Amino acid sequence: MKKAILFILLVGTSFFSYATHNRAGEIVYRQIDLYTYEVIVYTYTNVAPGIVADRSELDVFWGDNTSTIVPRVEEVFLPNYYKRNKYVYVHKYPGAGTYEILVMDPNRNEGVLNIPGSVNVVFAIKTTLK
DSSP states (O other): OHHHHHHHHHHHHHHHOOOOOEEEEEEEEEEOSSSEEEEEEEEEEEOOTTOOOOOSEEEEEOSSSOEEEEEEEEEEEETTTEEEEEEEEEEEOSSSSOEEEEEEESOBOSOOTTSTTGGGSOEEEEEEEO
16 A cells, blocks of 8 residues: 555656756757858647646846847647757857857756756857857
């Protein structure tokens, strides 16, 4: 009887403990003019039942002391309650240099094995443009 109750508690708490959604992400870019780049941010999120966090837009920091709220342009629903989100923006830099493109979101998913307390660590992806 105790094992059955423990099993129900573990299953019940694990089902409701996924209150966040970010699983992975990447930033890709391509040069379209001298200092102008098309930047694409992909995020992979958990869309299991009970997950309500979703980002229709992201704040992108360009590394030149500016940022832009970039709208999502595509959602692709994948197997096993995953979704790929695509955000696209064209940004013009003030000149040659090294710039760090950064996206942050406080909603990292729980249970990442190599990040202790992952649910309390901000989800961030970045790349360097030279």
